[in-house]
Each structure stands twice: as C-alpha cells, then as structure tokens.
Amino acid sequence: MRKIVLVVFVSAIASFPACRRGPTIDAAQVTAVAVSGALPIEDPLAALWQRAPEHPAALVPQDIVEPKLMQAGVARVDVRALHNGDWIVFRLAWQDATRNVLAETGVTSDSAAIQLPIQPGSQVPDPAMGETGKAVHLLYWKALWQDDAERAAGGGKDRVAALYPNATTDHYPFLANPSAQDEMARRYAPADAAGNPVTRRATPSPVQELVAEGYGTTTAVATQQALGRGAWRDGQWLVTIARPLDEGDGLAQLGVGHKTFLALAVWDGASRQAGPRKMRSVWIPLVLQAAPGR
Amino acid sequence: MARVYNWQLGRAMDYWYSENRPKRQFGAVFDINKCIACQTCTLSCKTTWTSGRGQEFMFWNNVETKPYGYYPLAWDVKLLDALGPQSWDGAKYTGRTVFEAAPPGERVLGWMPDAIDYASPNIGEDEITGSVDKGLALSLPQQVWMFYLARICNHCTYPACLSSCPRSSIYKRPEDGIVVLDQSRCRGYQECVRACPYKKVYFNPSTGTSEKCIACFPKIEEGIQPQCFVNCIGKIRLQGWVNPPERAREDNPIDYLVHVRKLALPLYPQFGLEPNVYYVPPINVPDPFLIQMFGPGAPAAVRTYRNARHDKTLAGLFTLFGSTERTIPFFRIAGDEAIALDDDHREIVRVPIYEPLFIRPAEDSARRIIRLNVT
Numbered sequence: 001m002r003k004i005v006l007v008v009f010v011s012a013i014a015s016f017p018a019c020r021r022g023p024t025i026d027a028a029q030v031t032a033v034a035v036s037g038a039l040p041i042e043d044p045l046a047a048l049w050q051r052a053p054e055h056p057a058a059l060v061p062q063d064i065v066e067p068k069l070m071q072a073g074v075a076r077v078d079v080r081a082l083h084n085g086d087w088i089v090f091r092l093a094w095q096d097a098t099r100n101v102l103a104e105t106g107v108t109s110d111s112a113a114i115q116l117p118i119q120p121g122s123q124v125p126d127p128a129m130g131e132t133g134k135a136v137h138l139l140y141w142k143a144l145w146q147d148d149a150e151r152a153a154g155g156g157k158d159r160v161a162a163l164y165p166n167a168t169t170d171h172y173p174f175l176a177n178p179s180a181q182d183e184m185a186r187r188y189a190p191a192d193a194a195g196n197p198v199t200r201r202a203t204p205s206p207v208q209e210l211v212a213e214g215y216g217t218t219t220a221v222a223t224q225q226a227l228g229r230g231a232w233r234d235g236q237w238l239v240t241i242a243r244p245l246d247e248g249d250g251l252a253q254l255g256v257g258h259k260t261f262l263a264l265a266v267w268d269g270a271s272r273q274a275g276p277r278k279m280r281s282v283w284i285p286l287v288l289q290a291a292p293g294r
Numbered sequence: 295m296a297r298v299y300n301w302q303l304g305r306a307m308d309y310w311y312s313e314n315r316p317k318r319q320f321g322a323v324f325d326i327n328k329c330i331a332c333q334t335c336t337l338s339c340k341t342t343w344t345s346g347r348g349q350e351f352m353f354w355n356n357v358e359t360k361p362y363g364y365y366p367l368a369w370d371v372k373l374l375d376a377l378g379p380q381s382w383d384g385a386k387y388t389g390r391t392v393f394e395a396a397p398p399g400e401r402v403l404g405w406m407p408d409a410i411d412y413a414s415p416n417i418g419e420d421e422i423t424g425s426v427d428k429g430l431a432l433s434l435p436q437q438v439w440m441f442y443l444a445r446i447c448n449h450c451t452y453p454a455c456l457s458s459c460p461r462s463s464i465y466k467r468p469e470d471g472i473v474v475l476d477q478s479r480c481r482g483y484q485e486c487v488r489a490c491p492y493k494k495v496y497f498n499p500s501t502g503t504s505e506k507c508i509a510c511f512p513k514i515e516e517g518i519q520p521q522c523f524v525n526c527i528g529k530i531r532l533q534g535w536v537n538p539p540e541r542a543r544e545d546n547p548i549d550y551l552v553h554v555r556k557l558a559l560p561l562y563p564q565f566g567l568e569p570n571v572y573y574v575p576p577i578n579v580p581d582p583f584l585i586q587m588f589g590p591g592a593p594a595a596v597r598t599y600r601n602a603r604h605d606k607t608l609a610g611l612f613t614l615f616g617s618t619e620r621t622i623p624f625f626r627i628a629g630d631e632a633i634a635l636d637d638d639h640r641e642i643v644r645v646p647i648y649e650p651l652f653i654r655p656a657e658d659s660a661r662r663i664i665r666l667n668v669t
Contacts, residue, residue: 104499159348160500194477198503
C-alpha cells in the first residue's frame with residue numbers, strides 16, 4: 001500500500017507543470033548604459049557598443065510545448081544595451097555558420113527576439129511567452145524582413161526573384177490586365193488581402209512588436225515603432241533591436257534607473273527553426289543605468 | 295492527446311483535440327478508373343486560386359501516376375517508411391497512426407519537404423511498374439500496371455495540419471467540415487506542411503504564409519460543386535456530404551458508395567486522419583498495393599465495381615457524376631433513370647441509366663458481306 005501511495009505522489013510531482021516551467025531568473029543582469037545623443041540603433045558594429053558591458057545569456061531548447069526543439073541550437077547570446085533616456089537599443093550577438101534570409105519550403109529565416117514583461121515588478125510571468133493575465137511584449141527581428149527592405153531599396157527584386165534569380169515564368173494572369181493588377185495580385189495572395197502582419201508589413205523595419213499571453217497567442221501591436229538591423233559576418237550575427245522607453249499603455253514601460261527583466265530567443269533558419277522550435281533564455285534582470293546628472 | 299473514434303480504423307485513437315464533428319462533412323468520391331490524367335482539374339484550380347507570385351509550384355489539386363508519380367516527391371512512401379508496419383485485423387487497424395507514432399516533442403509523425411521536392415509535379419507520369427515482356431497477355435489485375443491518382447485536400451475529420459499548428463491558425467468549419475487556414479493569423483512556421491501526410495498544405499515564399507485547398511467554399515455555400523469537380527471532363531468526381539457510418543443514409547450518394555456498398559475507400563486510412571475524399575479503387579492493380587493505399591476493403595470494392603454496370607442503383611448513381619454543377623445531397627432511382635435531389639428532395643437533374651445501345655452485326659446477311667469497322 002505504501003508503495004502505491006509513493007508512486008502516485010511521484011507521478012503527481014512529475015506531471016505538475018509549475019515544476020517544469022516556473023519562472024526562472026538569471027543571476028547576472030544586463031545593464032543598459034546611459035549615453036547622450038544618438039544611439040547606434042541600426043549600427044551593430046558601432047564603436048559605442050564597446051561602452052556597454054556584455055552579458056552572455058545561456059539559451060536552452062524550447063522543450064515545454066509541442067512541437068519542441070529536440071536538437072539544441074545556438075547555446076549563447078551575448079547581449080549589450082544602451083539607452084539615451086528616450087530610446088533603448090540592444091545588441092544581440094550569436095554564432096551562426098549560415099546566413100539564412102529567404103524562407104521557402106523547408107527553410108526558415110534567421111530570427112531573434114527580446115521579451116519584456118508588461119506588468120512592472122518582480123513577479124515576472126512565465127518566461128516562455130508569458131501567461132494569461134501576465135502579458136509579455138516581444139521585439140522580433142527577422143532577417144527576411146531586413147532583406148525585403150534592402151532589396152526594395154536596391155532595385156525592387158521580390159522574394160521569388162531573389163530565391164530563383166534564373167527562373168522564368170510564362171504568364172501570370174494578374175499581369176494580363178494592367179488595370180486589375182493590384183486586385184488580382186491580392187486575390188492570389190490571400191494573406192496580403194487578409195492584412196496578415198507578417199505579409200502586409202506596417203513598416204519597413206525588420207523588427208516587429210508583438211504581445212503574447214502564452215504560447216500560440218502572439219499578436220502584432222497596432223503601432224509599430226521598433227527598429228533594428230542585423231549584420232552577418234564571419235559566422236556571427238550582430239543584431240540591434242531598439243524601441244522607445246515609453247510606448248504608451250499596454251506595452252512594457254522602461255524607466256531610467258528602474259529594474260525590469262528581459263528574455264531572449266534565437267531561431268536558426270538552416271535548422272528549420274521557427275515558432276516554438278527555438279532556443280530561449282530564462283528571465284534576465286535588466287537595469288537602465290541612470291544618466292549622470294539626471 | 296484526447297481519445298477519438300476513427301471509424302475508418304474500426305477503433306479509437308489518440309488525437310490532439312477531442313472529437314468534434316461538424317454539422318455536416320464535405321465528402322467526395324473519385325472514380326479512379328475513369329481518370330485519364332488530363333489535368334483539367336489541376337488547371338481549373340490553378341487558374342482560380344493559385345496563379346500568383348509565390349504559388350508557381352503550388353497545386354491544391356494534382357493528378358499523379360501511381361506507383362512512381364509523386365507530388366511532392368515521395369510524399370507517401372517517405373511517410374509509409376517512417377510509420378513502420380501497418381497491419382490490419384480484419385477491418386480494425388492494429389498499427390500506429392501518425393498521431394500515435396509521433397516522436398518525442400512532436401504532435402504528429404511528419405516530415406519536412408524541401409523546395410526541390412515540388413519541382414517535378416509530373417514525375418513518373420505514365421510510367422508502368424515494369425517492362426512488358428514479349429508474349430505477355432494482359433489479364434486483371436495486370437502484371438504491369440499504373441493508374442492515375444487525382445488528389446485534393448481530404449478535409450479530414452482529424453486533420454494533422456490543424457493539430458500541428460502552434461497558433462491554432464487552421465480550423466474546421468462547423469457548417470461543412472471544410473479545413474481552412476486563417477490567412478490573417480498564419481505566421482509561416484510550416485508545421486502544417488511538415489505534418490500533413492498528404493502534403494496538401496503549401497508554403498508560399500512570397501507571402502511567407504502557408505496555403506491550402508479551401509474546397510471552393512464560396513461555391514459550396516451556393517450549393518455548387520468545386521472547380522475541380524465541375525471541370526472534370528471524365529466525370530470521375532462527385533461532391534456531397536458524408537456521415538459517420540452509424541448515421542449513413544441510403545439516399546445520400548456519398549454514404550451509399552462509402553458505407554452501404556463500401557465501394558469508395560479513403561486514401562491511406564492507416565495514417566489516422568479519417569480523410570473525406572473517397573476513391574473507387576482501380577481494378578487493374580494487384581491487391582497488396584490497393585490494400586496498402588486504400589485499406590483492407592479494396593479487393594471487395596474492386597469486385598463490386600466490376601459488377602456495377604449490372605447493378606441499377608450503382609450504375610445510376612455513377613451516371614450522376616458530372617451530370618450537374620449542383621451539389622447532390624440525395625438521389626433516387628426511378629425506372630431507368632437516376633435522379634439527383636437537393637436538400638429538400640427537389641429534383642436537380644435526371645439522367646438515363648443506360649444509353650440506348652445499337653449493335654450492328656459484323657455480317658450483313660442481306661448483302662452477304664462482312665462489314666469493315668472503319669472507325
């Protein structure tokens with residue numbers, strides 16, 4: 001009898017979700033260094049980054065909800081942060097042997113994200129995308145979106161032409177009637193017609209702002225202000241992600257001198273990582289250093 | 295995982311969500327024996343829905359030659375190989391479904407194709423199983439064989455695409471059971487592309503989202519069959535509504551073929567999705583292949599089909615295929631005519647079951663000559 005009771009107790013512990021996914025906080029912290037003037041918002045290689053201390057953040061595979069990431073990917077992201085009292089900019093650096101930008105079947109785009117708790121205080125939500133009633137604010141950078149903007153600026157080659165530069169197509173019906181081109185192009189692009197925020201981008205910025213209250217709930221916010229830029233060189237991504245400290249109600253407020261938290265995630269396109277198949281960190285304390293004289 | 299009942303397997307099985315059948319379920323029967331792979335269905339779909347940028351290699355409807363045709367490449371054999379032994383005990387499946395065989399960390403046993411796998415939609419076209427040796431006399435089933443397999447989304451009762459989506463962007467319409475992908479919600483993770491065993495969800499690199507067959511639901515809502523049905527020149531397709539077996543009706547054409555006569559069979563039922571496009575299996579193909587592809591009922595279905603023209607109800611029902619644009623929820627046989635009926639049992643169309651047949655004897659006895667067949 002005693003044996004049976006013990007077995008039931010052990011299995012109850014093993015199946016209790018909080019044991020597996022309770023909030024966890026890193027011992028070290030990220031300090032956003034106060035600087036005056038312009039921030040290197042779109043310059044991950046700027047000399048100014050040397051002024052910010054580097055925090056090596058350990059990443060673990062997302063293994064809480066299915067589909068899980070069963071093979072570990074990028075194990076560490078080095079994060080630095082700067083702020084000027086109005087904006088904060090982070091720089092994430094991680095090793096990635098391949099630069100995956102364009103997504104097609106079986107290939108995803110290299111991506112990274114920063115997560116911030118929306119409610120202030122030390123009671124952080126679940127580090128894995130927040131939880132009901134405890135939303136998180138996400139800043140999601142995607143190499144594909146940066147490439148879109150760069151292609152648009154450099155001649156306008158679209159994603160299909162970039163993927164298959166030597167391909168020819170006999171005929172697209174929507175090109176036959178110039179007056180109906182827009183209407184038909186949208187007819188054959190239902191995600192665009194439906195206003196999907198991953199297709200019909202609100203801004204050319206490669207960073208999208210979202211909120212979430214748990215897995216599968218990410219929703220783009222109405223006003224997109226975040227900026228950033230990634231540079232891949234010598235097997236390493238260096239990516240800046242920036243946002244205003246104050247983005248109004250409903251989003252994470254960042255105050256100079258205050259302490260909050262951030263969490264990080266990285267997706268490796270070559271390993272087909274997307275959505276829940278990602279490497280993620282626990283919560284890391286984030287302090288915005290008070291500016292001298294403020 | 296919930297436990298749900300899959301009548302095609304004759305047993306309960308694991309599924310990501312609990313059982314929740316729609317008010318009525320889109321269903322279809324394809325008579326493989328009549329398909330000539332003209333691809334008119336493919337083109338009617340393509341011009342209607344997938345002629346855009348990023349959809350170049352996207353065919354919501356395709357027709358492939360079996361056994362060596364695949365779109366995308368090796369879509370079925372890869373999964374069959376991964377799934378392991380697929381044994382049946384009579385009408386009960388004793389192997390594992392793609393849900394039950396899901397590896398650790400996954401919701402479904404699937405595989406992710408590469409873009410190149412879509413590059414040859416007509417690979418294996420018209421290829422037969424082997425060489426035709428000198429002196430070979432053909433018999434049924436044929437020693438060397440091939441057949442055409444027309445495929446659309448099966449609008450499954452237990453869709454793997456739906457269960458695999460981390461964002462719940464795919465849903466089954468409660469009014470007609472059509473499986474649709476919310477184009478405003480998808481973020482292009484491609485989990486559905488990986489999970490669908492029939493590989494009928496496609497990633498669009500231009501929009502960055504996945505897309506799939508919508509069973510032409512704007513037409514269905516008007517009581518009209520989808521584009522690939524009404525444009526089929528071989529009249530191999532019939533769209534209607536399929537009930538679970540305990541609610542099968544003899545006057546429902548899909549129920550009659552699927553449940554009453556067990557003549558139309560699901561494609562790879564062992565995957566466990568309860569697909570709702572049913573096939574009259576080809577009569578020229580050996581049983582082991584048919585059983586693997588359509589389940590243990592295939593040999594009996596072939597026997598029933600070979601006798602179908604002498605069976606007035608079956609022969610009549612097959613004449614209603616391609617006889618009207620309208621969806622045919624009910625039918626009846628009256629005398630020498632088959633009659634299609636709408637939801638209120640009003641007549642849609644009536645078709646003679648047998649065309650008048652005139653036999654011109656080879657010998658003209660009046661002139662005492664043998665006629666030459668010059669056609």
